[in-house]
Amino acid sequence: MTTIDASPLRGQERPGPRRQEVVTGIKDYILRNRLKPGDLLPTETELCEAVGASRSSVREAVKILSALDIVEVRHGHGTFVGRMSLNALVESLAFRGLLSGEEDHHVLGQVVDVRQTLEQGLAAEIIAVLDGDHRAQLSALVDQMEDLAAQDKDFLEVDRAFHVKLMEPLGNDLILQLTEAFWQVQAIVAPTLRTEPEHRVITAQRHRAIVDAVTAGDPAVLRAAVAEHYAPIRESIARAVQG
Structure with a gap:
């Protein structure tokens, strides 16, 4: 004892x-x-x-x-x-996003930086643990994105589910909580960005490229696909900051 x-x-x-x-x-x-x-x-x-x-x-x-x-x-x-949790961080990040509002998109830019760094840095580990079932689930989520994009509808929730599913097999609760935290901030701030209808189609295509890279089993290709995925939102943020 x-x-x-x-x-x-x-x-x-x-x-x-x-x-x-x-x-x-x-x-x-x-x-x-x-x-x-x-x-x-x-x-x-x-x-x-x-x-x-x-x-x-x-x-x-x-x-x-x-x-x-x-x-x-x-x-x-x-x-x-208490159990290991990032709930306090989630609340803080989400509130900071609310405070920033339409006039300041630097918060969203920082969130995108961290999300991209996290996914690229874990590319090899993601490929190692994603099995056929998870790849099929990711592909099905992209199918939904493509259908919604064709109807000119937003698919933020499907997008969130995709990135959570991408990280889920790693078995790391903190990574999942971080992913959720960043998504909450993005969901708050992203609607203030000006986007064109074709951006939804491009976003769906970039998610398809991520699935293809995972299936190919090449970390370098996955890192490149992740960078391509975040490029459009980076461009939108840059335009918003410049006014």
Whole structure:
């Protein structure tokens, strides 16, 4: 049985310790005791003693850590170390996209930079893990894009599903969460860009090229296809920034 080190991290209790100190104290406690996601934290009284803080300060700190998904409060059961999550990053990126509005497309440009870098950097790994079923699912999604493009309809949701499906076989939850986060920002800002009807057809074709590159099993070809895929939106962003 593991012995929990509950000695105070910051000396004796003192009035009104700074909120960030208590937040840091609880994080230090988790790390020092090598607690894992899903592990139960001590009771509120024990945490107060461990970090040298009042009940109100600990409660405020737990609220902050809960918002960051570092801890999870289960009412009636206790407080647990949180599962690995980027929900806070998703919310922050999406809100930043909303703040930028139509006048500032730099946020979208940065999102595209990261998305392209991520997909190109993982090209070899993607090819290695994508099996026939996943390739068929990607191809079916492109079929939907082509049908919608022919009807001059947007297909943002199908596009999102394609990129999630592309990353899914890697088995990395953080990569999937990042992909979702970037898509939320793009979904907010992209509609402010001026696009031509033929852009939808081109976008569908570029997704088809990604599927073909994966099927060919050539990372260099996949990296080139990814770059070609992001080229049109980069051009639209450049036009928007220039006004």
